[in-house]
Amino acid sequence: MKTTLFTEQVKQAAAGHWDDILQSACHLSEKEVNPKANNIPCPHCGGHDRYSFMRIEDGNYICRQCGSGDGFNLIMKIQECDFSSAVKKVAEVLGIEQKPFYTPTKITMHKAQGQMRQQERQRRSEVEAEKQQKLQKLAAIDAAEKMAIGSPATSHHPYLMRKELPPLGSLQKGELLMVGLYTHHHKLVNIEFITGKGKKFGLKHGQRKAVYHRFGSPAWTVYICEGWATGASLYLMENGAVRVYSAMGKGNLEAVACIARDQNPDSRFIIAADNDAHLPTNLGLTSALKAAEIIGATVMLPPAMASCPQGTDFSDFYLANGGQNYGAL
Numbered sequence: 001m002k003t004t005l006f007t008e009q010v011k012q013a014a015a016g017h018w019d020d021i022l023q024s025a026c027h028l029s030e031k032e033v034n035p036k037a038n039n040i041p042c043p044h045c046g047g048h049d050r051y052s053f054m055r056i057e058d059g060n061y062i063c064r065q066c067g068s069g070d071g072f073n074l075i076m077k078i079q080e081c082d083f084s085s086a087v088k089k090v091a092e093v094l095g096i097e098q099k100p101f102y103t104p105t106k107i108t109m110h111k112a113q114g115q116m117r118q119q120e121r122q123r124r125s126e127v128e129a130e131k132q133q134k135l136q137k138l139a140a141i142d143a144a145e146k147m148a149i150g151s152p153a154t155s156h157h158p159y160l161m162r163k164e165l166p167p168l169g170s171l172q173k174g175e176l177l178m179v180g181l182y183t184h185h186h187k188l189v190n191i192e193f194i195t196g197k198g199k200k201f202g203l204k205h206g207q208r209k210a211v212y213h214r215f216g217s218p219a220w221t222v223y224i225c226e227g228w229a230t231g232a233s234l235y236l237m238e239n240g241a242v243r244v245y246s247a248m249g250k251g252n253l254e255a256v257a258c259i260a261r262d263q264n265p266d267s268r269f270i271i272a273a274d275n276d277a278h279l280p281t282n283l284g285l286t287s288a289l290k291a292a293e294i295i296g297a298t299v300m301l302p303p304a305m306a307s308c309p310q311g312t313d314f315s316d317f318y319l320a321n322g323g324q325n326y327g328a329l
Contacts, residue, residue: 006098010091013110017094017117018059018071024093026078038251042066044077064279135205140189142203143180147171147191150178158196163229163315164323165236168215179228181211181248184259192228192248208248210255216243222264224257224291225272225314226250226284233318234272237326243267250274250283253291261295269297276311277304284311 014021019033031037033053042051047065054060059071066077075086091098094110150171153160157177160167171178173193181190181202190206192213202208213228215235223234223244231246243264247256253271260269271292274284285301292299302317318326 006091007087010087010094010096013094013096013114014059014071014090016057017114019053019056019121020117021090021093022059022071022074025075025089044074064281132205136189136207139203139206140187143188143191143206146173147178147180147188149173153177159194159198162198163233164319165229165232168232168235179213181206181208181213183207183211184262186214186263194228208252210252210259211248212252212256212259213246213248214243215246216240218264218267219243220267222260222267222269223272224253224260224269224297226253226274227313227315229315230272230274230313233315237314237318250287253287254294257291257295257297269295271297271299272314273299273301274311274313275302275304278309278311284313 019030022028022033023030026043028043031040032043032051033056035053035055038052039049040051041048042063042065044051045063045066047063050064052062054062059074060068061070061074062068069077072083072086072090075081075089076083079086079089081089088098096110150173153167153170153172155161155166157167157172157175159177167177171180175196177194179192179194180188181192183189190202190208190211192200192202194200213231215231219242221238221242223231223238223242225231225234225244225246226249228246228248231244235242235244245256245260247253257269257271269292271288273288276282276284285299288299288301291297302312302314305312305316305320307320308316
């Protein structure tokens with residue numbers, strides 16, 4: 001069999017099974033080949049919070065430090081081998097032998113094995129999803145209980161003072177700010193806790209996808225942005241005459257944009273992007289453009305600033321233009 005034919009056979013057999021292949025060939029963990037586990041340490045270069053495994057169909061991955069590629073490319077990096085060797089390693093995992101001819105029986109067997117693996121993967125996924133839903137329901141109950149006993153946040157909280165923001169309805173438990181996170185139908189499902197130094201974390205098992213924090217009443221102009229401080233800054237810069245949705249991260253922008261559109265069908269929408277000009281790919285702008293395309297929104301981008309070498313958001317813009325004295329300069 002010609003090398004090109006053998007390579008194509010291996011590619012076809014590997015499609016949809018790259019999670020299993022990379023675990024076997026490179027000893028990666030389940031988390032490192034889970035498309036849902038975003039921004040984790042790269043198994044090749046070790047870059048912290050820079051790696052994401054994108055698809056099990058072709059093994060596509062991305063690392064903001066050492067680049068991106070497909071499953072073969074990742075094997076080449078980790079095993080320090082050439083493409084031909086990577087193909088052979090995948091073939092070994094799949095039990096494919098390089099012979100002059102491969103029979104229809106062999107093809108049928110591989111297809112059957114692939115279907116069995118797919119069915120088992122689907123079963124595991126359904127079990128995990130059901131378990132996750134139960135844990136998220138319990139976390140939502142916990143969130144409601146904690147918010148019910150929280151005290152109104154003080155404007156002297158170190159994080160609020162550094163961001164020059166009033167509490168805007170946030171609560172406080174000890175030294176932690178508590179920001180309610182909501183999903184469809186404005187249902188409380190989680191809490192974002194913020195320390196005085198700005199570290200953020202949620203409830204264990206609390207829902208993190210398609211969640212938002214909302215500022216303001218229904219309005220003609222609706223902003224959608226990433227973080228709580230960015231949303232609060234936008235709300236203050238517009239003198240409270242707008243409604244703002246903080247999506248709590250780039251990964252939620254599209255889902256929260258759809259929720260905002262459903263909740264405000266007669267409004268106009270502006271995606272207030274983070275300007276990640278310091279990265280090879282401006283992820284903040286890219287994510288904002290995708291969300292804007294879905295709901296027909298305008299994208300607004302803060303200027304890059306030398307004082308913010310790690311990127312600029314509208315909270316930085318608000319502070320650079322006077323903070324609590326915005327508009328008075």
